[in-house]
Amino acid sequence: MTVRHHTHAIRRSTFTVAGLAAALSLAGCGLEPAGSFVPAAAPGSIQAIEGLPASAAITITSKNYTEALILGKMAVLAAKVAGFQVTDMSNVPGSVAVRELMLNGDVDFVWDYTGTGWLAYLGNEAGIPGERPQYEAVRDADLKNGITWLEPAKLNNTYAFAVKASAVPELNGITKLSEIKDLPLSERSFCVESEFNSRQDGFKPMLEEYDLTLGSADGVNPSNVKILDTGTIYEATARGSCNFGEVFATDGRIVALDLVVLEDDRAFFPAYNVAPVVRSETLKKYPQLQQIFAQISSKLTNSQQQTLNSRVDVDGEEPAFVAFDWMQAEGLITVPVK
Template sequence: MTTSHLPRRLRRASSCLAVVAAATVALTGCGLQPATAFVPAVAPGSIRAIEGLPDDAAITVTAKNFTEQLILGKIAVLAAQAAGFEVTDMTNVPGSVAVRQLMLDGTADMTYEYTGTAWLTYLAEAEGIPDQQEQYEAVRDADADNGLTWLEPAPLNNTYAMAVRAEAVPELGDITSLSQIADLPVDQRTFCVEAEFNSRADGFAPMLAAYGLELGAADGVPTSNVSILDTGTVYTATDRGSCNFGEVFTTDGRIDSLDLDVLEDDRGFFPAYNAAPVLSTATLEEYPQLAEVYDEISPALTDTEMRRLNLAVDVEGQEPADVAFDWMVEQGFVTRP
């Protein structure tokens, strides 16, 4: 009998073995160690065990292997446990494509995904949609044919942005938005960006053009005003004043730890990358109460909160599972047993 003829739960178990084996090889090849699947035990808070849930109700949660995704993945695991599910924790999977495949083939039931990632990478659309609600609705409708259901997105929008060190804001005319950069003298239009952003079709040069500035022009942003740096170095270089404006991701904890101010994208150039709970449609049809569980959590996941949680892991060295648990308790979603 082929795996395609096995019951859904047995098919999932067979696929899990293959994916875990592949993930282990990938992790070992990258010199990384697999993260523990441990999460603290939870007691009910506002999320309570679903009435009438079968004793064998089970779901599999997956997430990618970077800090924000690990935290979101652990939040998803804890929420499902509080709701009464037996949860298989498949967080810390290397790469977006691997997580996407787990969801498409039914190996995993739930993940937090970004609207812009799905639209541009998975669905291969040419351009992102800056309006957050429009981008969500476009992804939701397109992915329905793939057997995936997108619940309402969280406010957190992990997109590109430009930031300035807080102490330089008054020196630059109390700057708060990207459009104000064009009002500065040319010698103050200095930037630190990473190589990928510098070369992207939706990256640095198009961003400048959207705000009336030409990269390489003497009266715009001369190339001598631009430093191409590694991602992590961009943050520290901006903080040290090596440039006035640094490319950042809006939910990165280093924004707060280095006291950087994010400039408003007041012309709506950057695509939306809101995180949203994505569930297998088949799983959601079997357990429709899951929508209520994750819809309760999403409004509390803002850029500010996500930066705080990411900072706790990346700067303070806490474990993603502990950070997720403490936050769930703070919000009242779960309690300590």
């Protein structure tokens, strides 16, 4: 089965020429953008690197949406605790802009997604089935560009379908996409965005992968498909306007609205595991970075990230404080002793 290509990373943080120019300008003059603050932290399981020169420096960037900002602040905190002088280039507008900063050597580190690397950066037309094979493919291919993808997290922010938790018992206790076909025709109702609905690798092929056909008597009735803006799908699903809403797997609204993500048990959607991405020359100079970021990656999961994203998007907290609280709770860092 061919895993389908989608463009969620690019779509969710749109590249602009002005955004890239501004980011490059900041990097060139040594300034940090607004929002570079993180709370003071002390070592926990992440320790200061023994013998690290006082002049050791690293520049960390992130994209400009909630999850990227939280992960970026985790990286900044970790690097500072390890003893680096850190330039925080968080909040860069767009995946393409971040990629250019990495390739040009203006930044050293970013959290990025395996599917984004393979499809958007390296220009492949289709993903590779399986999370591990997808990671290994992008890791191996990007080495020639001077970019090293370290071990990925379990966190996989791909497309998904979610259902209102309170409706699950009424839907035969559904947990997997393959179980939709076992529901009565009237219960096979969907909320999807227009792009996903119309793409050749989108809604209709997904239904077919799960033994359903749009418009057939025993498939999905077109009248049971609502085309909505991305941001309204979560609310519509929670209200019961449809049973199954198209979502991003780690979106904070999944937690806030008490939705449950169904398992993509036939691996239709490409893998978008998040991984620490470092310029190879930086990693050669400071190989300890691999172990530092591995401590964070090993703890990142979809459910954990949904909760953290919700604290920002729903509760209005600052990404830096959310990152600090989680890292402290996990023992990665501690509060400095006054």
